[in-house]
Amino acid sequence: MSNTVTRIRLAGVVIAAAASTAGLAACSSPTPSGDASAAAPAAACEPAKGNVTLQYWNTVPGMDQVVALWNKNNPNIQVEMKNISTDQYGIIGNALKAGKAPELAQVGYDQLPSLRTQDAFVDASACADAVAAKSKFVPWTWSQSSFGDTGVFAFPQDTGPMALFVRSDIFKKHNLEVPKTWDEYAADAQKLHDADPNLSITFFDPNNAEFFNGLLWQNNAKMYGYSGDKWHVTVESDQSKQVAEYWQKLIDAKLVRTDLAHGSTPMYAAYQKNQIASYIGAAWGYSMFRDNLPDQSGKWSIVPMPTWGSSAASGDWGGSTVAFMKGNTHLYESVKFNSWLNSDPEALAMENKLGGLYPAATAGLELPALSEGVPYYNNEKIFDVFAESSKNIDTSFAWGPTQKTVNLALQDALAKAAAGDGKLTDAISAAQASALKSMQDLAIPAVAGN
Amino acid sequence: MSNQTPTRESRVSRTAAMALMFLLAIYFLLPLYFLIVAATKPQGDLASTFGLTFSHFDLFKNLDTLFSRSDGIFGRWALNSVIYAVLGAAVGTLISALCGYALAKFKFRGREFLFSVILGGVLVPTTALALPLFLLFSATGIVNTYLAVFLPSIVSPFGVYLARIFTAAAVPEEILESARLDGAGEFRTFFSVALKLLTPSLVTIFLFQFVGIWNNFFLPMVMLQKESLFPITLGLYQWNGQTARAPLLQESVITGSLVSIVPVIILFILLQRFWRTGLASGSIK
Numbered sequence: 001m002s003n004t005v006t007r008i009r010l011a012g013v014v015i016a017a018a019a020s021t022a023g024l025a026a027c028s029s030p031t032p033s034g035d036a037s038a039a040a041p042a043a044a045c046e047p048a049k050g051n052v053t054l055q056y057w058n059t060v061p062g063m064d065q066v067v068a069l070w071n072k073n074n075p076n077i078q079v080e081m082k083n084i085s086t087d088q089y090g091i092i093g094n095a096l097k098a099g100k101a102p103e104l105a106q107v108g109y110d111q112l113p114s115l116r117t118q119d120a121f122v123d124a125s126a127c128a129d130a131v132a133a134k135s136k137f138v139p140w141t142w143s144q145s146s147f148g149d150t151g152v153f154a155f156p157q158d159t160g161p162m163a164l165f166v167r168s169d170i171f172k173k174h175n176l177e178v179p180k181t182w183d184e185y186a187a188d189a190q191k192l193h194d195a196d197p198n199l200s201i202t203f204f205d206p207n208n209a210e211f212f213n214g215l216l217w218q219n220n221a222k223m224y225g226y227s228g229d230k231w232h233v234t235v236e237s238d239q240s241k242q243v244a245e246y247w248q249k250l251i252d253a254k255l256v257r258t259d260l261a262h263g264s265t266p267m268y269a270a271y272q273k274n275q276i277a278s279y280i281g282a283a284w285g286y287s288m289f290r291d292n293l294p295d296q297s298g299k300w301s302i303v304p305m306p307t308w309g310s311s312a313a314s315g316d317w318g319g320s321t322v323a324f325m326k327g328n329t330h331l332y333e334s335v336k337f338n339s340w341l342n343s344d345p346e347a348l349a350m351e352n353k354l355g356g357l358y359p360a361a362t363a364g365l366e367l368p369a370l371s372e373g374v375p376y377y378n379n380e381k382i383f384d385v386f387a388e389s390s391k392n393i394d395t396s397f398a399w400g401p402t403q404k405t406v407n408l409a410l411q412d413a414l415a416k417a418a419a420g421d422g423k424l425t426d427a428i429s430a431a432q433a434s435a436l437k438s439m440q441d442l443a444i445p446a447v448a449g450n
Numbered sequence: 451m452s453n454q455t456p457t458r459e460s461r462v463s464r465t466a467a468m469a470l471m472f473l474l475a476i477y478f479l480l481p482l483y484f485l486i487v488a489a490t491k492p493q494g495d496l497a498s499t500f501g502l503t504f505s506h507f508d509l510f511k512n513l514d515t516l517f518s519r520s521d522g523i524f525g526r527w528a529l530n531s532v533i534y535a536v537l538g539a540a541v542g543t544l545i546s547a548l549c550g551y552a553l554a555k556f557k558f559r560g561r562e563f564l565f566s567v568i569l570g571g572v573l574v575p576t577t578a579l580a581l582p583l584f585l586l587f588s589a590t591g592i593v594n595t596y597l598a599v600f601l602p603s604i605v606s607p608f609g610v611y612l613a614r615i616f617t618a619a620a621v622p623e624e625i626l627e628s629a630r631l632d633g634a635g636e637f638r639t640f641f642s643v644a645l646k647l648l649t650p651s652l653v654t655i656f657l658f659q660f661v662g663i664w665n666n667f668f669l670p671m672v673m674l675q676k677e678s679l680f681p682i683t684l685g686l687y688q689w690n691g692q693t694a695r696a697p698l699l700q701e702s703v704i705t706g707s708l709v710s711i712v713p714v715i716i717l718f719i720l721l722q723r724f725w726r727t728g729l730a731s732g733s734i735k
Contacts, residue, residue: 061696065522083677085691086684091675098588263694268497284695291697294494356695 024171031370045127047332053078053335055102056090058322059085061355065345070337077333085435089115089404092325096120101325103334107154108320109144110210110399113224115323116153116442117401123151124324127335136343140359140395145321148398153323155338158351158359161389162214162281165289167289168301168378170199182246185306189255202278203257203267204247206414209407211262211317211372214282215247216240217397218315219308224400224435230445231401236432242308244424251418258418268292280305282317282359283386290376297375302382303348304389314389319360352392358386367389402438409434480726482711489708491699492715496566519702526678527685531664532713533596534681538603539609539659546655550613555626565614571607576662580672588675598673599681604665609655616651617644653724657717664714682710 025406056067056079067081082102084091089111095101096118107115115121121264124130130152134142143149166178171188174195179185189201205211216223221239225232250256257276260267270276271293289300305314322338324331341347344359351357352369359365365387373379400406413427432448439446484501490509491499499505516524553565583602587593592601621644629639645652667683674680680688686706693700 059692061692061699062520082675083688084675086671086688265497272498288694288697291493292497293494295498354696 017150025303030194034341045124045130045212045331045335048330051078052330052333053075054079054104054337055079056081056104056322056337057084057090057102058106059083059320060106060351060355060357063351065354066308066341066350069347069350070340076339077337079337092120093118096326099327103325103328103329103330104322105325106157106320106340107323108318109141109156109316110213110385110403111322112144112154112321112323113147113399114403116147117442120323120326121153121403122324122326122328122331123153124331124335125152127152127331131329133335133339133343136339136361136363138360138362138364138365138390140316140397141319141321141395143395144398145323154185154321155342156319156321157342158284158319158357159360160214160219160284160316160358161386162280162305162315162317163382163385163389164303164305165253165279165281165285166301166303167274167277167296167299169299170274170376178301179306180304181310182306182308186246186250186255189250190253191446193253198275199245200257200276201250201255203260203270203276204251205260205262206258206418208262209410209414211280212243212414213407213409214315214317215280216315217394218305218313220313220394220397222397224398225450226398230447231439232450233400233432233435233439233446233448234450235400235406235435236428236448240428241425244428248417248424251424257367263288266339271296283383283389284318284356286374286377286382287356290374294376298378300377301380302377302385304385304392312388312392313394314392316393319358358383400435400439401444402442405438422440451723458591474483485704485708485711489575489705491701493698495705496700509705512701513709515698516702516705516709523677524682524702524706527680527682528709529708530679531681531683532665534599534603534670535660536556536579538600538663539656542606542609542663543652543656545604546609546613546659547645547648547652548640549610550615551617551621551648552639553610553614554617555621555623555644568607568610572611576602576666577668580669583669584672593673594675594679599670599679600668602669603659603666605664606655606659609659612651612655612658613648616648616654620651621647650724651712657721660717661714664710682706 031396058081060083063081063083067079071078080228084106088106092101092105093108094280096115101120103384133152133155134146137156138159141159144179145154145156146152164179165219168178170192171178175190176188176191177184179188185201192199192201195256213223218240219239219242221234221237221243223233223237223240225234247256257270260270271279271289272295279289281288282350286302290298304312305343307313318448324334324338328334341351342359343363345363345367348357348359348361348364349367349369352359352364352367359367359370364370365383371388410427410431413422413430416422417424417427436446437450487502487504488496490507490514491505492508492511495505538548549568553561553568579602584593587598592598625643626639628642634642664681665683666681667687670679670681670684671687674684677685677688686703689699689706690703693703
């Protein structure tokens with residue numbers, strides 16, 4: 001499966017490269033992200049004279065209905081949307097190189113720097129509304145989509161603040177309190193395993209770099225920084241090693257399973273058979289359990305992530321922005337639509353209901369649907385936990401300009417370590433090396449360390 | 451004694467052959483059986499119940515969800531698949547028949563060379579052609595239209611090859627001669643005489659083409675961006691990519707997969723008698 005996907009992506013890349021004569025030229029002169037002076041100058045923000053039609057590409061289920069609502073109320077600014085979930089970044093990449101990018105496109109937070117390196121965005125900061133939108137969003141999301149306030153390149157759409165999903169009945173049965181720190185979590189893992197050798201506290205999917213990055217983020221591991229015209233790569237740090245060593249210990253003691261792929265049928269089957277007592281997940285994961293394991297209704301609780309120290313800290317797993325794409329000549333209208341799309345309560349409620357989006361807008365966190373108890377989770381107000389988690393996410397975390405390559409290198413090494421070949425800390429070193437190498441290959445100036 | 455030995459042997463070997471075929475049948479039908487079972491389950495039972503036994507029978511509810519999702523987009527995809535596959539296979543078969551007939555019945559310079567080139571075309575996987583075709587089509591501006599999928603679908607080197615072999619076997623020179631003597635032109639000869647004799651073999655070519663286009667995934671994925679032009683394969687793939695956010699889509703992907711193989715099965719059942727006639731007419735000779 002993952003092989004096929006990679007092959008298809010590869011083909012997409014080949015097509016992208018070949019489809020454009022300018023492809024090579026575009027690649028050879030990367031603009032390092034984070035450098036305000038190198039970014040394209042902010043385009044003018046004038047309302048258009050007549051009617052405008054905007055293109056908006058995304059991967060969100062049910063987004064067509066949200067767009068239809070906008071179109072009904074805004075005859076002068078019509079939006080045409082396209083679902084690009086077949087090959088999100090391949091399709092965006094093709095369009096960019098062919099000079100046919102849409103006005104707006106969905107881009108994940110971790111892919112923003114890499115696309116900016118390819119000069120994919122326009123700065124909308126000439127629009128006063130765009131700059132003022134800062135106050136509408138959860139701080140870290142704004143920090144990432146504005147690259148530390150160097151412009152307005154995207155509006156945050158949704159996030160995946162992390163939390164711990166707990167089978168409270170299993171914990172109760174074994175007389176365990178819900179763990180508050182990672183140390184308690186490890187101790188509970190041992191106790192559960194001692195009580196029942198078939199029971200694991202959770203699983204560790206080595207082929208999921210995004211999940212692992214979320215864990216690193218929670219421990220304030222800063223992976224990238226940009227200053228003095230170059231990138232500072234600190235993927236390998238005391239914080240990241242601490243996370244790796246922690247999970248290595250659990251794996252060595254066989255307290256967590258490493259044979260389950262996230263979201264796979266075997267994973268759900270293991271939960272169904274009561275073999276796993278908790279799940280470290282993100283806000284969008286609540287529907288996975290509700291819809292795939294209806295029999296376990298009432299047995300789950302959602303609590304804050306276990307912490308490393310005494311103070312609350314959380315990480316983010318997933319989430320996207322809606323970016324202003326290169327060649328956008330209707331910034332005024334784009335900002336209007338983008339702002340409505342990602343901060344209007346009615347739009348946010350629809351996106352949450354149809355697409356499962358957990359809003360990045362602070363107003364969204366107070367949606368009626370997100371302040372009610374959820375029947376599957378014992379009528380607990382689970383979204384309060386995610387809202388709290390959202391506030392505890394480190395705002396200074398940044399992604400690298402070659403994140404996809406680094407993620408692949410990280411996964412390869414994590415999978416090896418999980419199979420007993422090497423340690424998780426080696427995976428951290430591999431990711432560090434891959435980050436430096438991949439940037440070097442693209443002639444992006446980068447150094448190791450601060 | 452000497453009479454019994456061969457019958458006993460043949461009974462043993464027949465039993466062995468039957469047993470082997472029985473095993474193979476199970477092997478081939480198992481995924482289909484799984485698909486049928488899975489399509490009747492609610493999403494919650496997919497992971498939590500054993501894959502090969504029925505649980506709740508929710509097939510009709512699943513079908514209803516499938517066809518009503520996103521304003522019935524699945525129906526649109528199904529229609530697109532039918533258009534691509536039926537039209538593509540029909541036109542493709544006609545072209546193959548014309549080419550194969552010409553190669554088999556007319557002697558002209560370079561005939562064998564041409565045939566070798568076409569045979570070479572059989573060796574090139576269609577997936578490898580998707581990229582050059584995309585570049586050609588994007589230069590002509592027909593990317594993201596029905597034509598982008600339809601035009602490549604009507605070309606089939608393997609069909610031409612089959613048509614030539616079949617024509618050589620099924621259309622005797624004498625009949626063509628007499629048709630010409632009766633004053634029929636070349637096209638008349640082809641359409642009124644040769645085509646009738648070729649029908650069983652053309653059904654074979656049609657089926658090959660139909661199944662090929664119906665299952666084609668890569669070409670539409672490269673060519674199409676507009677959801678309303680997608681065939682079923684691509685549509686289901688798109689849904690499958692969204693299951694992390696919308697878990698209930700998974701059941702629709704499974705039910706949709708079941709629905710998508712039904713037309714192919716029906717077509718095979720309807721057209722298999724032509725196949726039999728083809729085999730039988732061969733045996734008389």
